[in-house]
Amino acid sequence: MKITADYHIHTCYSGHSAPDQTPERIRAHAATAGLTHIGILEHVNSREESARLYRIREEVEALPPGGPEILLGVELNPVTRTLLTAIDRSDVADIGLDYVLLGLHWRLTREICAVDSLRFRCELELLAASLPWVDILAHPFWEYAPEVRLLGAEPWRDLASLDPGWVREFARTCRRAGTAVEMNGAMFTGRPPEFLRGYKAFFAALAGEGVLLSIGSDAHHPTEFARHQTLQQVVDELGLTDHCFLHLQPKKRPAQTIWPLPI
Ligand SMILES: [Zn+2]
Numbered sequence: 001m002k003i004t005a006d007y008h009i010h011t012c013y014s015g016h017s018a019p020d021q022t023p024e025r026i027r028a029h030a031a032t033a034g035l036t037h038i039g040i041l042e043h044v045n046s047r048e049e050s051a052r053l054y055r056i057r058e059e060v061e062a063l064p065p066g067g068p069e070i071l072l073g074v075e076l077n078p079v080t081r082t083l084l085t086a087i088d089r090s091d092v093a094d095i096g097l098d099y100v101l102l103g104l105h106w107r108l109t110r111e112i113c114a115v116d117s118l119r120f121r122c123e124l125e126l127l128a129a130s131l132p133w134v135d136i137l138a139h140p141f142w143e144y145a146p147e148v149r150l151l152g153a154e155p156w157r158d159l160a161s162l163d164p165g166w167v168r169e170f171a172r173t174c175r176r177a178g179t180a181v182e183m184n185g186a187m188f189t190g191r192p193p194e195f196l197r198g199y200k201a202f203f204a205a206l207a208g209e210g211v212l213l214s215i216g217s218d219a220h221h222p223t224e225f226a227r228h229q230t231l232q233q234v235v236d237e238l239g240l241t242d243h244c245f246l247h248l249q250p251k252k253r254p255a256q257t258i259w260p261l262p263i
């Protein structure tokens with residue numbers, strides 16, 4: 001299967017992306033990469049940050065027609081369990097976006113690092129996957145290495161200790177809630193071989209259980225579109241077909257939207 005959709009592309013409005021990562025340039029890069037559908041989104045961790053979504057939307061709607069279909073999304077990053085459980089469907093219903101991607105950017109604690117951070121994370125990924133308003137669960141098991149090291153722990157080097165029972169339960173939960181799981185380009189880049197082995201096996205198991213997958217470059221910079229090549233290799237290696245993947249279509253967006261997210 002050739003990758004033709006990427007639902008996780010950041011813009012110059014993130015505050016930490018390349019300044020030329022505009023919707024117009026993103027569309028041009030995506031066309032060159034042979035994509036037919038792209039999802040442009042931004043991190044939103046607070047009500048104030050939602051303004052960037054409106055700016056992106058305005059720019060996208062002002063683009064001349066042509067090129068890959070553009071969908072507008074949001075990457076919600078609740079950073080505590082309370083925030084994760086506090087958001088519900090009514091909070092995201094009126095945003096006027098095409099899809100919601102949720103990614104755990106967890107703040108670890110010394111206690112969690114010392115006890116069993118992987119088991120804790122499994123619990124949270126399961127909870128996130130169960131939320132019916134989430135379309136895509138982004139980058140499972142992503143962690144920010146400097147933060148982890150600051151707490152005296154080491155990033156996960158492999159996922160061999162993932163409990164197969166948990167993987168089955170996670171897959172069941174995703175199917176029931178209609179949540180697709182993202183194969184994120186950054187997760188397949190610069191990781192130790194043992195991590196990649198376990199991570200690929202995780203996605204192979206999910207596909208085998210009938211969970212829909214989603215491709216996301218997580219590009220913050222034009223050069224990061226190159227992650228598609230890495231992702232394509234993984235897709236080929238795992239023998240994933242078009243039926244294994246989520247296919248999003250743009251929704252009819254309301255002209256005026258509000259942002260009632262309580263974070
Ligand atoms: Zn993220």
Ligand SMILES: [Zn+2]
Nearest residue numbers: 008010075218
């Ligand atoms: Zn992202």
